Amino acid sequence: MSTIDLKTLSRRSFLALSGAGLAAASFPQQIFAQSGRNILIIASTQDIPNYDPHTATGYSASFFLRNTYEPLVRVAGNPPEPVPALADSWEVSADGKTYTFMLNPAAVFHDGSPVTAEDVVFSYQRALRLARGNSWMIRGIVEPEGVTAVDAHTVRFDLATPFAAFLQVIPWIFIASKAIAEANEGGDDSTTYLQANVAGSGPFKLRRAEAGALYQLQRADTAWQTGGGNLDGVIWQIVRESSTQRLMLQRGEVHISVDLTSEDMDALDGAPGVVRVIEPEYRTFSIKMNTEQGPMADINMRKAVAYAMNYQAMLDASGYAELMTGPLPNGILGHNPELEVYRTNLDLAREHLAMTDTPEGGITLRMVHVNGLEQQRRWALIMLDSLQALNIQLDITPMNWPDMVAACQSPETFPDLFPVYQTANYGDPDNIAYAAYHSSRNGGWQNAVYHNPEADALIEAGRTEIDPARRVEIYGQLQELLVADCPDIFGVLEKRRLGMRDAVQGFAFTPVASNAIEAWPLSL
Numbered sequence: 439m440s441t442i443d444l445k446t447l448s449r450r451s452f453l454a455l456s457g458a459g460l461a462a463a464s465f466p467q468q469i470f471a472q473s474g475r476n477i478l479i480i481a482s483t484q485d486i487p488n489y490d491p492h493t494a495t496g497y498s499a500s501f502f503l504r505n506t507y508e509p510l511v512r513v514a515g516n517p518p519e520p521v522p523a524l525a526d527s528w529e530v531s532a533d534g535k536t537y538t539f540m541l542n543p544a545a546v547f548h549d550g551s552p553v554t555a556e557d558v559v560f561s562y563q564r565a566l567r568l569a570r571g572n573s574w575m576i577r578g579i580v581e582p583e584g585v586t587a588v589d590a591h592t593v594r595f596d597l598a599t600p601f602a603a604f605l606q607v608i609p610w611i612f613i614a615s616k617a618i619a620e621a622n623e624g625g626d627d628s629t630t631y632l633q634a635n636v637a638g639s640g641p642f643k644l645r646r647a648e649a650g651a652l653y654q655l656q657r658a659d660t661a662w663q664t665g666g667g668n669l670d671g672v673i674w675q676i677v678r679e680s681s682t683q684r685l686m687l688q689r690g691e692v693h694i695s696v697d698l699t700s701e702d703m704d705a706l707d708g709a710p711g712v713v714r715v716i717e718p719e720y721r722t723f724s725i726k727m728n729t730e731q732g733p734m735a736d737i738n739m740r741k742a743v744a745y746a747m748n749y750q751a752m753l754d755a756s757g758y759a760e761l762m763t764g765p766l767p768n769g770i771l772g773h774n775p776e777l778e779v780y781r782t783n784l785d786l787a788r789e790h791l792a793m794t795d796t797p798e799g800g801i802t803l804r805m806v807h808v809n810g811l812e813q814q815r816r817w818a819l820i821m822l823d824s825l826q827a828l829n830i831q832l833d834i835t836p837m838n839w840p841d842m843v844a845a846c847q848s849p850e851t852f853p854d855l856f857p858v859y860q861t862a863n864y865g866d867p868d869n870i871a872y873a874a875y876h877s878s879r880n881g882g883w884q885n886a887v888y889h890n891p892e893a894d895a896l897i898e899a900g901r902t903e904i905d906p907a908r909r910v911e912i913y914g915q916l917q918e919l920l921v922a923d924c925p926d927i928f929g930v931l932e933k934r935r936l937g938m939r940d941a942v943q944g945f946a947f948t949p950v951a952s953n954a955i956e957a958w959p960l961s962l
Contacts, residue, residue: 476962478942479673480955481683481692483810486653486674487840488633489644491612492565492573495882496839497696497861500610500954501674505655507612507638508663510539510558510593511605512956517865518948520605524553524613524639534600534904541591544662547615547639555587560616567627574872574879575607575863578898599902606864614638641958642672650838651676655957667944667961678810687712687937693962694938696953699812700757703935715936716758719949720767720862722870723756725805725821725927728856730887731849733801738793740924743803743855744780745787747927748824755816758933764917765874767931771906772867772913779921779928784827791828799829805855806845809836814857817929821855846886859932860884863950867913868901875920888925 484498491507511520511528525539545553563582565573584596597604615637622631636644641663642655653674675692677683683695684702688709698706706712727734727743734740753761760768764777791797805821807814815836822832835853837845845851862869873879876897877889893916900912920926934952938945943961 476668476670477673478669478671478694478957478960478962479675479692481675481677481686481695481697482953483676483678483680483683483697483808484839485650485676486647487843489636490571490629490632491614491638492561492568493570493629493633495571495884496843497951497954498674498839500863500951502653502655503612503638504640504951504954504956505642505672505958506636506640506644507614508545508553508640509609509612512609513606513864513950514946514948516947516949518606518950520609523609524558528605534602535597537595537597537604538588539593539595541593542662543591545639546660546662547618547637548643548658548660549615549618550660551615551617552590553613553615553639554590555593556590557613557616558593559585559587560619561613562611564614564619564627565611568629569878570882572607572610572863574876575610575869577878578902579604600904601902602904603864603866603868603901606866607869610863612638641666645671663958666958669957669960669962672957680810680812684937687939690939692939693942694936694955696936696955697811698935698937700759700935703757703937706937711940713938713940713942715934715938715945715947717934717947717949717952719934719952720770720865720870721932721934722762722765722767722860722874723817723929723932724762724765724858724860724874725817725929726856726858726886726888727925727927728849728852728854728887729923729925731852732854733794733796733803734854736794737924738790739796741780742787742790742794742828743825743830744924744927745783745790746824746828746830747780747782748820749780749782751820751823752817753930755820756813756930756932758935759930762928762931764928765920765926766867766870766913766917767862770862770865770867770870772900772910772917774914774917777917777921780924782824787828802831802833803854804833804835805857806835806837806842806853807857808842809838817857821927843883846883847881849887852886855927856883856886857929858883861934861951861953865950867909868897871897871913871916872901875916875925888923890919890923893919893923 486498486502488494508524510525512523514521526542528539562585579601581598618637619628624630641661643658645656646654655672680697680699686692687695766773807818818834873884879885896916903909944959
């Protein structure tokens with residue numbers, strides 16, 4: 439069995455990382471004392487915004503929640519299929535509207551109390567009340583009164599309408615302890631408490647957190663899950679530069695890196711002790727525009743920018759990728775590969791600019807990107823160069839992810855241009871369509887400001903329709919509408935790129951949220 443010397447790691451990796459912006463005193467050797475030897479270390483550019491299972495989003499939050507909480511079912515395999523989690527079995531009615539889940543009687547929370555149907559009811563109702571986080575996946579499908587506890591270990595869902603992807607979405611609704619949450623209700627539906635504390639039944643519990651530096655999970659004493667590996671704990675280490683992640687991976691200072699560029703992957707080809715994972719998944723990259731405030735609220739300005747973008751340069755900088763053809767990922771149900779989309783055309787860009795309040799340009803737009811995420815920085819530079827043809831300047835601001843999320847709360851704080859990756863949590867067009875374009879998502883990073891009642895109606899029709907042919911028609915109309923409205927620069931579809939040490943055993947790629955590593959099956 440191969441493990442990393444944690445004493446060496448605490449000096450070589452943590453103390454040397456200027457990218458983390460940390461003083462040496464932040465990482466005493468005691469951080470590892472009595473935590474076991476099999477500690478999986480994952481390098482990521484993205485901090486964890488908070489711990490609330492019903493409000494936190496982003497891949498770093500998904501990593502945290504997948505390992506400290508449990509949903510009713512999980513997904514595994516390629517293509518992904520639902521597998522037992524808190525529920526060890528379930529039944530579905532012939533009309534697709536009633537789902538009954540039988541809970542595993544061995545399931546317990548970290549405090550040792552059993553997970554019951556009441557905890558499930560509480561968690562779904564709380565998620566719907568807060569209307570944040572992943573609740574969009576079940577909004578309009580699950581109503582609060584439609585979730586009932588049949589007995590202590592049986593819960594029934596009477597859906598408001600059939601939803602073909604129901605078993606694919608519920609892995610993202612995590613179950614919290616009703617007793618712990620209600621004991622810390624605090625007048626805000628336990629939000630303050632759960633943003634900083636864990637009330638879950640996952641295989642790991644939180645041991646230590648240093649925002650901007652690392653999050654250390656420890657194998658829970660109460661872990662009841664079967665099929666686990668030998669890990670005693672997991673560290674999510676913030677490493678802002680992808681090149682630094684690559685060097686740490688090569689030196690054996692981290693086990694997995696989740697933010698490598700194509701150049702990093704090329705450099706790792708043949709590196710001793712390193713395994714490269716390069717796999718297709720439904721992962722879009724787009725640049726969202728502020729359709730409600732500032733210059734981008736003018737559709738002609740949006741189209742001018744869309745036509746000015748150098749798409750070939752964007753693709754060349756992307757490595758393992760292809761250009762998007764509209765808002766949906768290529769190959770997903772309903773995607774139209776013949777859709778007419780924006781490509782570089784400076785004549786059309788200038789025509790649309792001429793119809794704005796600033797026909798000669800002379801303005802400065804603001805674009806942000808994730809601090810340390812080299813690929814986004816490159817695309818921002820390509821945007822800067824592209825806009826010069828329109829006499830438009832670009833102010834590029836790197837930001838930490840929690841600050842970017844906070845900027846999405848209103849049109850006034852949302853920048854003109856906002857790049858986002860969106861990795862499908864389930865292989866259905868509803869995932870991208872609802873999260874990225876439905877107005878109920880306004881205020882969140884997936885769709886901060888865009889709202890169009892016609893788009894909303896099509897998205898709602900598509901998610902509740904169970905006839906595949908009719909769904910294809912609906913999503914065809916939606917794609918044409920969104921291209922016409924131009925809320926985004928439709929960018930590239932990248933393959934997932936992960937680097938890991940060959941000491942990591944038990945990893946199986948699943949093409950949904952694959953950078954939010956599930957650690958329980960892994961061994962060192």
